Structure formats: structure tokens, C-alpha cells
Amino acid sequence: MGRLFFVGGNWKCNGTSEEVKKIVSTLNAAQVPSKDVVEIVVSPPFVFIPSVKSELKPEFHIAAQNCWVKKGGAFTGEISAEMLLNLGIPWVIIGHSERRALMHESNEFVGDKVAYALSQGLKVIACVGETLEERDAGTTMKVVAAQTKAIADKIKSWDNVVLAYEPVWAIGTGKVASPAQAQEVHAELRKWLETNIKAEVAAKTRIIYGGSVNGSNCKELAGQNDLDGFLVGGASLKPEFIDIIKAAE
Ligand code: PEP
Numbered sequence: 001m002g003r004l005f006f007v008g009g010n011w012k013c014n015g016t017s018e019e020v021k022k023i024v025s026t027l028n029a030a031q032v033p034s035k036d037v038v039e040i041v042v043s044p045p046f047v048f049i050p051s052v053k054s055e056l057k058p059e060f061h062i063a064a065q066n067c068w069v070k071k072g073g074a075f076t077g078e079i080s081a082e083m084l085l086n087l088g089i090p091w092v093i094i095g096h097s098e099r100r101a102l103m104h105e106s107n108e109f110v111g112d113k114v115a116y117a118l119s120q121g122l123k124v125i126a127c128v129g130e131t132l133e134e135r136d137a138g139t140t141m142k143v144v145a146a147q148t149k150a151i152a153d154k155i156k157s158w159d160n161v162v163l164a165y166e167p168v169w170a171i172g173t174g175k176v177a178s179p180a181q182a183q184e185v186h187a188e189l190r191k192w193l194e195t196n197i198k199a200e201v202a203a204k205t206r207i208i209y210g211g212s213v214n215g216s217n218c219k220e221l222a223g224q225n226d227l228d229g230f231l232v233g234g235a236s237l238k239p240e241f242i243d244i245i246k247a248a249e
Pocket residue numbers: 010166170171172173174210211212213231232233234235
């Protein structure tokens with residue numbers, strides 16, 4: 001079954017309005033593969049979303065980097081799923097390892113957030129991944145399976161979910177997983193979906209890789225059978241993001 005290649009750019013907490021303008025003009029000037037070859041999403045900080053959305057050409061869709069776990073209200077500093085929908089934002093990243101580690105988001109909390117975002121009509125890039133200690137202890141699959149199960153337990157459909165495998169030791173470190181390491185976990189995750197959800201979900205769900213992807217290592221990673229795209233941090237702020245998008249070809 002053909003899975004449309006997916007490339008997301010997570011800008012994290014970076015950028016001034018001038019820098020954001022530069023990134024937008026670089027993206028707008030680029031020739032990117034057509035929408036039947038790659039789905040492209042960029043994720044600016046909340047405050048820049050309206051301007052990026054109105055200035056970027058339509059080949060690029062917008063993802064928020066987070067949203068609140070339930071309906072908005074008295075939750076100072078949070079942004080609700082309803083607000084994102086109100087602005088016409090189709091995607092949200094949930095469960096990024098930086099939020100899991102720094103904001104102490106548990107597997108269960110991430111599962112609740114994914115479920116609420118989906119219930120409101122958002123599409124979700126749901127992140128899982130092990131730390132270096134967990135990999136060294138041989139528990140990679142146990143960890144990512146538990147993270148995936150916590151999401152699976154709360155959702156009714158995987159139709160609007162992209163699963164991002166992001167080993168924590170590879171994020172922002174320049175230490176990319178080898179194509180074989182990435183393929184091994186992606187294949188195991190797909191098997192997990194087949195065993196625990198159903199074969200059709202396993203065949204259809206896009207599993208993307210994130211962790212120090214750049215213009216030089218993207219092509220070989222993209223060639224792996226179970227790797228359906230990328231979630232890119234640092235390199236999504238640079239012109240080489242275009243080369244990563246073109247790895248879909
Ligand atoms: C990320 O933060 O999702 C990420 C993959 O970062 P980087 O590409 O910088 O490792």
C-alpha cells in the first residue's frame with residue numbers, strides 16, 4: 001500500500017520575525033515535489049503561525065508544536081485544539097521528547113492529548129522514542145511500544161495520525177540513527193500496530209524518523225522500507241530543508 005511521504009519541519013522555540021520572513025521566502029522560492037509525492041508541514045512557534053500561514057505557498061501546511069489536553073478555559077499559557085482549528089491549522093505535534101522530558105508529559109498525558117486533538121478534527125504527529133540509556137539497556141522496543149500503546153489505548157482511529165520515531169539521543173545532537181537502526185525500529189513499530197491494532201492500520205500509518213536529519217543523510221534514510229518521511233528540527237530552519245523534502249522523489 002502506497003504511503004505518501006511526509007516531511008515536517010519543527011522550528012521549535014526559534015526565530016525573530018525577520019528570521020521567520022527569511023525562512024518563508026526561502027521556502028516560497030523552492031521548487032518542491034508535487035503533493036502526490038510529498039506532504040510538507042512546517043511548525044513555527046505559535047506567535048508566528050498567522051503570518052507564516054498567510055505568507056507561505058499552499059504546498060506547505062502548518063502544524064502547531066503543542067496543544068492543551070482538553071477544551072480551553074482557565075489554563076494560563078496554553079493553546080487549545082479549538083483555537084488551532086479556528087485559525088485553520090490542520091496539524092499538531094504531540095509528545096515531542098523535549099516536552100516529555102522538560103514539561104514531564106507522561107505517556108498517559110500524551111495519549112490524552114492525542115485523543116483530544118483528534119476528536120476535535122486536528123491531524124496529529126505523535127512522537128515516540130527512547131533515551132540513550134534505554135537503548136543501551138536493550139529496552140528500545142519496550143519503551144516505544146509503551147509510548148505507542150498509551151496513545152492507542154485512547155484513540156478510536158489512526159487515520160489522522162503520523163507516528164514519529166525520534167530517538168532522544170539523536171535529537172539535536174548531530175548523532176543520526178543509521179538507516180539500519182531506524183529501519184529496525186520502524187519495522188518493529190509497524191509490527192506492533194499489526195499485532196495490537198490491525199493489519200490495515202499497520203500498512204497505512206506513516207512512520208517518520210526524526211533525529212539529526214540533514215541534507216546529506218536524508219536520502220539513504222528515505223530509502224528504508226518502513227521509513228515514510230521525516231520530522232526535522234535544526235535543519236528545517238536552513239535551506240537544506242528543501243533537500244530533505246526532495247528525498248521523497
Ligand atoms: C526534532 O526536534 O523533532 C528533531 C528531530 O530535531 P533535530 O532534527 O534537530 O535533531
